[in-house]
Amino acid sequence: EAEVAQSPRYKITEKSQAVAFWCDPISGHATLYWYRQILGQGPELLVQFQDESVVDDSQLPKDRFSAERLKGVDSTLKIQPAELGDSAMYLCASSLSRGPAGAFFGQGTRLTVV
Amino acid sequence: AQSVAQPEDQVNVAEGNPLTVKCTYSVSGNPYLFWYVQYPNRGLQFLLKYITGDNLVKGSYGFEAEFNKSQTSFHLKKPSALVSDSALYFCAVRDGYSSASKIIFGSGTRLSIRP
Numbered sequence: 001e002a003e004v005a006q007s008p009r010y011k012i013t014e015k016s017q018a019v020a021f022w023c024d025p026i027s028g029h030a031t032l033y034w035y036r037q038i039l040g041q042g043p044e045l046l047v048q049f050q051d052e053s054v055v056d057d058s059q060l061p062k063d064r065f066s067a068e069r070l071k072g073v074d075s076t077l078k079i080q081p082a083e084l085g086d087s088a089m090y091l092c093a094s095s096l097s098r099g100p101a102g103a104f105f106g107q108g109t110r111l112t113v114v
Numbered sequence: 115a116q117s118v119a120q121p122e123d124q125v126n127v128a129e130g131n132p133l134t135v136k137c138t139y140s141v142s143g144n145p146y147l148f149w150y151v152q153y154p155n156r157g158l159q160f161l162l163k164y165i166t167g168d169n170l171v172k173g174s175y176g177f178e179a180e181f182n183k184s185q186t187s188f189h190l191k192k193p194s195a196l197v198s199d200s201a202l203y204f205c206a207v208r209d210g211y212s213s214a215s216k217i218i219f220g221s222g223t224r225l226s227i228r229p
Contacts, residue, residue: 004157031213042120042204042219043158050213091157095217102148102208103217105157 002026006092006106013113018080021109024073025094031055033103034067034077035091043091049075082113116141116209118220126226127195135190135223137205146208147188148217149179151201158204164188175199195227 005024013019025032030051035043046065047057051072060067064083069075079086089110093103117140127133139145146165150158162173169181179190188205205220 006157033217035219040222042221045216045218048216055214056216089155093158093217102146102160102163102206104160105150107157108155110155 023092029094
């Protein structure tokens, strides 16, 4: 069964350091999402890609977060510098672009900033 | 803008009893609605979706959901709860058909099934 791959599963980093997360979507899924989920809350959309283009990044804190999907396949989300409040689960998901398709999620990266 | 509300932070049910997890939505066009389940330190798993047609949608693990357009609701149900159903449940809505449409999630409901 096709899956969304994410790495690493867990990351501990010090405040002010840089951190990066990687995501490989399900083959054929042109839409890729990065969500942030604070413990006990619902996922919040950070950025949405259609192929290599950003469709929505209105909730992405652009002073410290960046995301790219250079070849329209896998994607990287970066935080620099990390802050204590960035501690959360970062979820990547993908879906078919058109139609009423839902999103398929990876296992997530649990980030702890100390 | 579309939104999803899950009015209950937690639902407690005895094993073997029916369960309902509530969800209401707001979207400008036709709603595409989803339910997901999340176990500790895991990603979200897809349970079921409503697109059009029959208002009762069946999904994974014996779950079903009832779409009610007049009440803008999409409640998750199961006739007989299992302890293993204990998890965090999220309702979500997609606001359109295009590649630019977003999938927005509710705040989640923690379901606890006691033996």
